[in-house]
Amino acid sequence: MEGKLRRKVVVVGAGPVGLAAALTLKARDVEVELIERDDRPGTHSYALALHPKTLSLLREWGVSEELEKSSVTVSHLAFCDENGPRHELDLSKVNGHDSGLLIVGQDHLEEALVRPLERAGVKLSWSHRLSTMQQDEDGLDLELERLSEGMSGYAMARLEWQVDKELHTQADYVIGADGHFSMVRRKLGIEFPNVAPTQSFAVFEFKTDFNHNNRAHIVMGEEGTSILWPLPGGYCRWGFEIEESKAEQFSRDKDRLFVQVGAHGYHVLETQMLEALIKERAPWFNGSIGQFRWRMIVRFEKRLAESFGKGRTWLAGDACHLAAPIGMQSMNLGVQEGHLLAQIIADVLDGKSGADQLEEYGASRLKEWRSLMGLDVMMMETAVTSPLLARYSDRLMECIPASLDTLGSFADLLGMEIVPKE
Numbered sequence: 001m002e003g004k005l006r007r008k009v010v011v012v013g014a015g016p017v018g019l020a021a022a023l024t025l026k027a028r029d030v031e032v033e034l035i036e037r038d039d040r041p042g043t044h045s046y047a048l049a050l051h052p053k054t055l056s057l058l059r060e061w062g063v064s065e066e067l068e069k070s071s072v073t074v075s076h077l078a079f080c081d082e083n084g085p086r087h088e089l090d091l092s093k094v095n096g097h098d099s100g101l102l103i104v105g106q107d108h109l110e111e112a113l114v115r116p117l118e119r120a121g122v123k124l125s126w127s128h129r130l131s132t133m134q135q136d137e138d139g140l141d142l143e144l145e146r147l148s149e150g151m152s153g154y155a156m157a158r159l160e161w162q163v164d165k166e167l168h169t170q171a172d173y174v175i176g177a178d179g180h181f182s183m184v185r186r187k188l189g190i191e192f193p194n195v196a197p198t199q200s201f202a203v204f205e206f207k208t209d210f211n212h213n214n215r216a217h218i219v220m221g222e223e224g225t226s227i228l229w230p231l232p233g234g235y236c237r238w239g240f241e242i243e244e245s246k247a248e249q250f251s252r253d254k255d256r257l258f259v260q261v262g263a264h265g266y267h268v269l270e271t272q273m274l275e276a277l278i279k280e281r282a283p284w285f286n287g288s289i290g291q292f293r294w295r296m297i298v299r300f301e302k303r304l305a306e307s308f309g310k311g312r313t314w315l316a317g318d319a320c321h322l323a324a325p326i327g328m329q330s331m332n333l334g335v336q337e338g339h340l341l342a343q344i345i346a347d348v349l350d351g352k353s354g355a356d357q358l359e360e361y362g363a364s365r366l367k368e369w370r371s372l373m374g375l376d377v378m379m380m381e382t383a384v385t386s387p388l389l390a391r392y393s394d395r396l397m398e399c400i401p402a403s404l405d406t407l408g409s410f411a412d413l414l415g416m417e418i419v420p421k422e
Ligand SMILES: Cc1cc2nc3c(=O)[nH]c(=O)nc-3n(C[C@H](O)[C@H](O)[C@H](O)COP(=O)(O)OP(=O)(O)OC[C@H]3O[C@@H](n4cnc5c(N)ncnc54)[C@H](O)[C@@H]3O)c2cc1C
Pocket: 012, 013, 014, 015, 016, 017, 018, 035, 036, 037, 038, 046, 047, 048, 106, 128, 129, 130, 131, 177, 178, 179, 180, 181, 182, 183, 261, 298, 316, 317, 318, 319, 324, 325, 326, 327, 328, 329, 330, 331, 334
């Protein structure tokens, strides 16, 4: 890199993790540039439950109040079979949890995080894509593409993103919060292997009069795990784990529409599929099925990066881990690690810490994720485990809103213990 820069960090990706990192850097008086290839924050609920630790960060950033106004709270997890709840977990009893889960759509979360950045005058470059980067011991050179919408196609004209300008920028450090297909991770040559089988979920969000009683209902059965979340405004989300072949069977009719999320097309699912899944797995669900606002099949890969960064470039969030959806771990722990990484980089830039702290960040994050993904430890039944949880003990770790420091407490409350994996 030509010439030594002072105190500038480029954050790639304005998802919740990149936004969290940018807010933390700004609070530490570090110059931040946030680069996002899309032209606005996300538009769907995606990861909709905030863990207590994420909520306390939002309080620190002064954005929790507006979110809390339009949210609902989950105080208990109810583990169910086809006959109803079999084991309840009171989230207020988890060590280190001072509250339950706050249910807020990811779209609202992202919008709430963007506002203070805009107010603080942080450079937020929407429609800018990182195309390449090079690092040396002094810093980084990055090439960006500015995107604009244009018409293309001959027989059928369609709107698509085109590069209208190429730009160059420099930074002391880069945070790669650019999601599952991270360009930053790929540029570093870091492998991102599958660590467990992919799961597919049929997801339905609709209005209902079901009385959730502040519970998230987790239904365990031979067909897979299903989850019922209460949502603000009288809506709910059912997510049913399904086999891919079954998804195909329900998606063959000609009149089905596609919805577009990012670059991906998803089938819109039929009400009849929802009714059949409820009848099969949760006949106790006595709520009405009202207006739909979102229904689709989503695939969740489970991947873990072999390292979380090197030199002056470090990763956080989906760029380095993809977890199962029910415990909402990938986004929540991602926001927390975006914050942590930004603090460490600010400390290094302030001369308060050495660069070895970044290596420590990578090692500790990897250790936490290896545990949560069941690669190093597992949950084992004890004499007091309920039969339902004992039967599906291998699925429990991914269903709980845990981090490494709360895993033991969750296990106690489930009547399980954490043991090293052979
Ligand atoms: C349909 C759907 C349903 C989901 N449901 C759940 C769920 O039920 N539970 C759960 O836990 N999780 C769920 N998730 C996953 C959850 O949304 C992610 O874990 C979360 O968004 C991760 O946040 P992130 O900031 O790490 O990455 P992202 O939110 O993916 O943000 C990354 C950002 O980087 C940008 N970007 C990528 N490449 C570049 C580049 N080269 N230059 C500039 N910008 C770039 C992208 O446009 C994106 O905005 C769901 C996701 C989807 C798509």
